[in-house]
Amino acid sequence: MAAAANAAASSKGSLKEDLTCAICCDLFRDPVMLACMHHFCKPCISRYWRGTQGPVTCPQCRKEFSCKQFQTNYLVTAMVEKVRATTSDTYLKNLEKQLKETLENHRLRKDDFVNSIRRDKDKMETIKKLGADLQARVKGEFRALHQILQDEETCVLEQLRREQEEELEKVQHHLEAIELALRELEENMRVLQQASADTENVVVTELPQLRPCVRADIAPEFDINAFCSKYMAPMQYITWRKMFKSLKPGPSPLTFDVDTAHPSIYVSRDKTVVVECEAVIPHMGHNKRFLQCINVLAAQGFQSGRHYWEIEVGTKTKWDLGVASEAVDRHSRIKLSPESGYWTLRVRNGNEYSAGTQPWSRLQLGCSPKRVGVFLDCEERRVSFYNADDMSLLYSFTNGPRGKVFPFFSPCISDNCQKPQPIKLIHYPPVALSG
Incomplete structure (x- = not known):
């Protein structure tokens, strides 16, 4: 040049x-x-x-x-x-100004590329660390299942390795593209700096020939939740569902707490079924009872460990499920949201599913689950909902409750034209999940 x-x-x-x-x-x-x-x-x-x-x-x-x-x-x-x-002074000054402005623009673009490279490298470290943490978690889960689950453990770890490699490859490709663009930019800067220096000795009438700037695509997003979700799930239970004939684990059984049931809720004798009823059932007055909303809690509460339970909702067109903090207001009508002490999933009109955020987060599901699984990880502060038929994740709260919580249920008020349908707690052989 x-x-x-x-x-x-x-x-x-x-x-x-x-x-x-x-x-x-x-x-x-x-x-x-x-x-x-x-x-x-x-x-x-x-x-x-x-x-x-x-x-x-x-x-x-x-x-x-x-x-x-x-x-x-x-x-x-x-x-x-x-x-x-x-050859006029004005022209030469304008040319010198253009050289300086072009060089400054290249410097700014170089800073952007350098920052993007730094973010990519940080992202790669995050992926590697998450991959290592998840591998340790997966191995810990599978140690509890011993030799009978060795093949399943190997399969899951291989899937995690592939996903990690795919994520790293995406970022690596972007990193290489940015580094190439940076090299081209630095070459242009060298040419511009040389041309700028030459203006002191010779008359330069036009900008030097520059290499075309390499297009740098936007850095690929890394969704930590999506990457972690299947490995933060109740893995022992998922595997047990696949190998039911060989294993006999299951979640600890829950029962409904009659003392918390709204007066319009009927609780079965074995405390595993609730249904909305037209007549108000006389109950002994109790501070734990819900008075404004058709809600009920489980008798069992949790504040540590990991816990999983399933609820059969059948074809009910309206319901709310999840967990509630022990200290929620049970005598007032409030919105179901984490800010109010509720982490819930709901359905309306049979197929309108939403997560209980404020505002509500509408979910697009492929099919309507007949059974819903709820997984509570107290240490990780996660509350996750699954279609219990295929264990596909419906939604996960990653900033879950602190302190003691109880499984929460609401059969809701049925439409006038429909007969009230029950909500049922599903019991399996009483084998608790580890943790």
């Missing part, structure tokens, strides 16, 4: 010499051409011939002419004006 700039400067100098009047030794002013094809300033040739009687001669080649005759050369005039403009 420097050689090209020098060549351009040399060519410019040669052109300036060709457009210089041989009489005044300056750029042509109002250039005219004699019959011998030599050019001079009109005032210069007029002064040169002033007082001459008879034939005149060309000052350059000494050719004689019978009369004082010349013609204006508009093409040379235009060329002279262009050279004069491109």
